[in-house]
Amino acid sequence: MGIIDKLLGSKTAITSATIRDEISKAESSLATYRAKIEAANVSVALLSDEAHVKIENEIAVDRRAITRLEARVSLLKNDLPQVEAAEEAAQAAAKDEALRKHAEACRKANEKEAKVLLESYTEHANAIAETIARLREISDEVIAVNVALSRNPVAESIVGYDTLYRKHPDREETGSVSFRPGRYEDSLEMAVRLPPAFVGTYIWPRS
Incomplete structure (x- = not known):
C-alpha cells in the first residue's frame, strides 16, 4: 500500500x-x-x-x-x-x-453500409428512370393522338397527365373577371438528375 x-x-x-x-x-x-x-x-x-x-x-x-x-x-x-x-x-x-x-x-460505414446504400439507390433510381421514361412515352402519345384528332375529330382531345395531376388551380385576379393560370410543377424529365451510384453513366437522363 x-x-x-x-x-x-x-x-x-x-x-x-x-x-x-x-x-x-x-x-x-x-x-x-x-x-x-x-x-x-x-x-x-x-x-x-x-x-x-x-x-x-x-x-x-x-x-x-x-x-x-x-x-x-x-x-x-x-x-x-x-x-x-x-x-x-x-x-x-x-x-x-x-x-x-x-x-x-x-x-466500416464507407466500406460496407455505403455500398449497400448505393446498391439500394441504384435499384430505386432505375425504377424512377423507368417511371419517367414511361411518362415521356405517355406524353408523346398524347401529342400524337391530339394531332390526329385535330385532323379527324372523332373524339375529344386528350388532357395530359401534367394538366390532370401536376398543375396548380387557376386563380381569378382580384377585382377583375380575368384569371391567372395555375403553374405546372417542374418537368420530371428535365429537372431530375440521377447520377450513377458507382462509376458509370447517368441513370437519368439516359445517354
Missing part, C-alpha cells in the same frame, strides 16, 4: 481532486491550530503556574498536530503532480481510443 493510500485510506479513490480536497482540509486545520496557539500565548501573562503548565501541554499537543498536518500536506503536494500526470495520460489515451473507434466505425 502506498503512502497516499495510507493517508487517505485504501477505500478512497485516489484522484487529483481528492488529493486537492485533502490538502485544503489539512491547511484549514493548520490555520485553526495556529490561531489556537496564538490565542493561548496572548493569555499566558494572566495564568497561574498550574494553568500555565496546562496551557503549555495543550500547545505541545497542538504543535505535534501541526507537525503531522504539515507533513501530510507536504506528502500530498509531492504526489499530486504524479497523479495529475497519470490522469492526463489516461484522458489522452481515452481520447485516442475513442478516435480509433470512431475511425473504425467510419471506415
